[in-house]
Amino acid sequence: MAELKLPISEKEIRSLVVGQFVHLSGRMITGRDAAHTWLMQEYRAEVAPYLKDTVIYHCGPVVNQKDDGSWEFVAAGPTTSIREEPYQADVIARYGLRGVIGKGGMGPMTLAGLERSGAVYLHAIGGAAQVLAEAIPRVEKVFMLEEFGVPEALWVIHVDLFPVVVSMDSHGVSLHDAVEADSKAKLKELIASKA
Amino acid sequence: MFNNVDLVETFTELIRRASTQLPAEVTDAIERGRAREVDGSMAQKALDTILVNITKAGEKSAPLCQDTGTPVVWIKYPVGVSTKRLKEDFTAAVHRATELKYLRPNAVNTLTGMNTGNGAGRGIPCIHFEEWDEPGLDVRMILKGGGSENVGIQYKLPDSRLEAGRNLEGVRRAVLDAVVQAQGKGCAPGVLGVCIGGDRVSAYEHSKEQLLRPLGDTNMDSDLAALEERLLQETNELGIGPMGFGGKTTILAVKLGVLDRLPACYFVTVTYMCWADRRAFARINQEGAISWLS
Numbered sequence: 001m002a003e004l005k006l007p008i009s010e011k012e013i014r015s016l017v018v019g020q021f022v023h024l025s026g027r028m029i030t031g032r033d034a035a036h037t038w039l040m041q042e043y044r045a046e047v048a049p050y051l052k053d054t055v056i057y058h059c060g061p062v063v064n065q066k067d068d069g070s071w072e073f074v075a076a077g078p079t080t081s082i083r084e085e086p087y088q089a090d091v092i093a094r095y096g097l098r099g100v101i102g103k104g105g106m107g108p109m110t111l112a113g114l115e116r117s118g119a120v121y122l123h124a125i126g127g128a129a130q131v132l133a134e135a136i137p138r139v140e141k142v143f144m145l146e147e148f149g150v151p152e153a154l155w156v157i158h159v160d161l162f163p164v165v166v167s168m169d170s171h172g173v174s175l176h177d178a179v180e181a182d183s184k185a186k187l188k189e190l191i192a193s194k195a
Numbered sequence: 196m197f198n199n200v201d202l203v204e205t206f207t208e209l210i211r212r213a214s215t216q217l218p219a220e221v222t223d224a225i226e227r228g229r230a231r232e233v234d235g236s237m238a239q240k241a242l243d244t245i246l247v248n249i250t251k252a253g254e255k256s257a258p259l260c261q262d263t264g265t266p267v268v269w270i271k272y273p274v275g276v277s278t279k280r281l282k283e284d285f286t287a288a289v290h291r292a293t294e295l296k297y298l299r300p301n302a303v304n305t306l307t308g309m310n311t312g313n314g315a316g317r318g319i320p321c322i323h324f325e326e327w328d329e330p331g332l333d334v335r336m337i338l339k340g341g342g343s344e345n346v347g348i349q350y351k352l353p354d355s356r357l358e359a360g361r362n363l364e365g366v367r368r369a370v371l372d373a374v375v376q377a378q379g380k381g382c383a384p385g386v387l388g389v390c391i392g393g394d395r396v397s398a399y400e401h402s403k404e405q406l407l408r409p410l411g412d413t414n415m416d417s418d419l420a421a422l423e424e425r426l427l428q429e430t431n432e433l434g435i436g437p438m439g440f441g442g443k444t445t446i447l448a449v450k451l452g453v454l455d456r457l458p459a460c461y462f463v464t465v466t467y468m469c470w471a472d473r474r475a476f477a478r479i480n481q482e483g484a485i486s487w488l489s
Contacts, residue, residue, distance in 0.1 A: 034308060062261050062299045074296045075261035080342040080380050104380035104439060125244040126342065126382035126438055127260040127471045130251035149310025150300050165237060179441045180378055183433040187375045190429055191368055
C-alpha cells in the first residue's frame with residue numbers, strides 16, 4: 001500500500017484514482033460541522049497554515065488530557081461527511097486543502113471542487129475508532145476548543161500510516177455515485193419483481 | 196428500596212460495557228458477512244478493519260466508535276421505586292462515564308452550539324420507564340450514534356413515489372427505499388428497527404425498541420417473520436455493501452414491530468443502527484446483585 005506524506009503536492013494528489021488504498025503520514029487537522037461554517041464566515045489566518053496542502057479530517061474524537069496538559073486521542077473514527085457538502089468545495093479552494101477524510105462520501109459540489117482545486121476524498125472506515133486512534137500518535141494543538149467543545153474543535157494532529165481509501169478523485173470519479181446508481185437500479189428491479 | 200445500592204456505579208458499568216464491547220452475535224454476523232465478500236475487495240477490507248477494531252476496543256476497554264451516541268434506555272421497575280431517582284442516578288452515570296472517556300461529551304445546546312461537556316443535556320440520556328410486577332430492576336440500553344440516526348426515516352402510506360399502499364408490500368417498499376437512501380452513510384452493515392403503525396413519536400420509540408431483540412430471533416407473527424427474512428435477503432441484494440463501498444453485506448438484521456394506528460395514519464418508521472450495534476442489558480435485584488444479560 002502506498003504511503004503518502006503530508007503536506008502533499010497537487011501533482012501527487014492528481015495521480016490518485018478511486019479504489020486506491022493509501023496510508024497517510026504527517027500533519028493534518030480535524031474539522032466538522034461548526035468548523036466548516038466558521039472557516040467560511042471569514043478567512044481564519046491563524047488556522048490557514050494548518051490547512052494548506054494537507055487534509056481535513058471529519059472527526060469528532062474522544063480526547064484525554066494528560067497530567068502534563070498534553071492531549072491524546074482515545075477514539076477517533078470519521079463522521080458522516082455529507083453534512084459539509086454546502087461548504088466543502090469552498091473551504092478546499094479558500095485554504096488550499098489537498099483532501100478530505102470522512103465517511104459516506106460527498107455530493108456533486110464537492111466532486112466538482114476536487115477536480116477544480118486538485119484534491120481528493122479519502123474514505124476512512126466508519127466506527128473504526130480504535131484502529132484509527134492508534135494511527136494518531138500526537139496531538140499538536142487545538143483551535144476553538146472552548147467555543148465548540150471537544151468533538152467540534154479543530155485538532156492539529158500527526159498521523160502515522162493512517163489507513164484510507166480514495167473514493168472520490170480529482171478526475172470527476174466518485175465510487176459513491178456508482179454504488180448509488182447501481183442500488184437504485186436494483187431497487188426498481190426488486191419492486192417490479194413483486195406486485 | 197435499592198436505598199443501599201450504588202446504582203450510579205452499576206449504570207456506569209452498563210455504559211462501559213455497551214461502549215467498548217460489541218455483543219458476540221453482532222461480531223458473528225459481521226464475520227459471516229466477511230466470508231461472503233470477494234477476497235481482496237474494498238468490502239472485505241472494510242469488514243476486516245471493523246473486526247480488528249472490535250477486538251482492540253474490547254482489549255483496551257475503550258470506545259468502539261468515537262460517536263458514543265445517545266444512551267437510549269428502557270427501565271422496568273417495581274412499584275414504589277422513584278423514577279426521579281433512577282433518572283438522576285442514570286444521568287450521574289453518564290457524567291461519570293464521560294469523565295472516564297467511555298462516552299464522548301456528546302450533548303450540544305442546540306441554540307448556542309455550546310457543548311454541555313458532561314455528556315448529558317435536555318433529553319439526553321433518553322430514558323423510558325415502565326412499572327412491572329417483579330421485585331428487581333431490568334435495564335436495557337442502546338448507544339445510538341448520530342450518523343445512523345440521521346438516516347432514520349418515517350414514511351406515510353400510501354406513498355405515490357414508491358407506489359406503496361397500506362399493506363405489507365407497501366412496508367417492504369418503504370424499508371427497501373430507506374436502505375437505498377441511507378447508502379453507506381449510516382455505517383453499513385446496519386441493523387434495521389422498524390415500526391409499522393403508531394404515531395410520529397411512538398413509532399420512532401418502538402422502532403428503536405426493536406433493536407433490543409436478539410439478531411437471530413424469529414418474529415412471533417408469522418407474516419412479519421417472513422417479511423423480516425425477505426427484507427434481510429433483499430436489502431443485501433442492493434449491492435451497497437460495507438461503508439457503501441459496494442458488496443454483499445449491507446444489512447445484518449431486520450426487526451419489525453407493530454403499533455396500532457389512527458384510521459387516518461399508516462406510518463412506516465425505520466431506525467438505522469450502525470454496525471457498532473452497541474447495547475447492554477442488566478437485571479439488578481434489591482440487594483444490588485447484577486446479572487448481565489448481554
